[in-house]
Amino acid sequence: MGNKQIQTSLAEPVPGWKIQLAYFYAKHKILIKRSAVFLLFFADIIIVFLLGSVFINYQTGAMKEQDVLNQLKLNLVNPEAISKNKPKSLVAGEVTSITNNNKHDYLATIKNNNSDWAVMELRYTFEVAGKSLEPRETFLLPNSEKQLMYFNSEIEGEATLKILGSRWQKIKDFSLLSHQDGIKVKKSVFQPMSSSSTAGQVAIMIVNETPYSFWEVGLSVVIYNHSLKPIGLDYIMINKLMSGEERKIEIGWQESLNESVRQVKVYPEVNLLSQDSIMEIEAGPGSPPGRE
Incomplete structure (x- = not known):
């Protein structure tokens, strides 16, 4: 049998799309380079803008934080607003002493001039000759006065009324009062x-x-x-x-x-x-x- 010759080709055909791409690049090479330069320049601008925004926001936050720290040193309490939202002090009269059979009774008038504040609990005592008598407790309604009394004390002398403590409540429901x-x-x-x-x-x-x-x-x-x-x-x-x-x-x-x-x-x-x-x-x- 005779030997068959196998034909080979070193040059394979180039796809058409590559030829078109090469042609497009060759024709628009200058425009493509200019566009690439423009895109790089635009990207640089965006990066600079973002970095600048981050820096400005950081500086703004730091300044606000410093302002807050500075305000902490200031007294921002409004005394007028506080005075409008707290009750007026109770008004106590002088103490009267009544002696009978070597026993001493003491009397003092106390007033609550607040129209919408009540004293839920008032603790008080009479001090006689520098000594405190047994403490007492009572209540005080809005816009009212009360006679505070102490009976049969064996201590005689100059007497004063001393308030030991009070528990206030703002009244909103006046159906009973x-x-x-x-x-x-x-x-x-x-x-x-x-x-x-x-x-x-x-x-x-x-x-x-x-x-x-x-x-x-x-x-x-x-x-x-x-x-x-x-x-x-x-x-x-x-x-x-x-x-x-x-x-x-x-x-x-x-x-x-x-x-x-x-x-x-x-x-x-x-x-x-x-x-x-x-x-x-x-x-x-x-x-x-x-x-x-």
């Missing part, structure tokens, strides 16, 4: 008696004009002489005063009174800051609510 003057004293007189055991009798007539019934009502009793100076003190608690009730109370006065009596004042008090002061009632149609 609108009746704080609803217990009226219709009568309060002193009737002298010719008896060795009692100096006389205090007759009191009170009426509950509020729509509520109360478990307890405190009555501070002060007897005044013709100069309207206190010469006798007492404090009693009456129970279960019903709404609309009128009650007569008689107090036998054991201590002797060395002066003639001109006036007897009675100061009722009910803790309207606590719902527990109100008796539960079964309200009928149209009746005011109690503590259901």
Whole structure:
């Protein structure tokens, strides 16, 4: 058999797209170079802009942080705003001393002139001759005054009232406090008696004009002489005063009174800051609510 010759070619055909690409490059070489230079220049501008923005933001943040640190050194508290949002101080009167049978009673008036602040808890004491008597606690309604009393002290001397502490509360609901003057004293007189055991009798007539019934009502009793100076003190608690009730109370006065009596004042008090002061009632149609 004869040998067959295999024909080979060293030059393979070039694809058409390569020829077109080479032709395009050769024709637009200058434009392509210029475009590349422009893109590089534009990219440089963007990079510089981004770096500048980062630097400016950093500087701005650093300046704001420094301003905050500087303001921390300043007193930014507005005293006027604080004074408008805190209660006025209580106003205390002078202490009156009443001596009887080597025992000493002390009386002081304290006022709360705030219309929307109440003293939920007031701790106080009387200091007599530099010594503190047993501390007492009470409450104080808005726009009210109270007679603070201490009975049968064996210490005599110059006396002052000392406030040990107070807990205030801003009042928003006046549904109960609108009746704080609803217990009226219709009568309060002193009737002298010719008896060795009692100096006389205090007759009191009170009426509950509020729509509520109360478990307890405190009555501070002060007897005044013709100069309207206190010469006798007492404090009693009456129970279960019903709404609309009128009650007569008689107090036998054991201590002797060395002066003639001109006036007897009675100061009722009910803790309207606590719902527990109100008796539960079964309200009928149209009746005011109690503590259901």
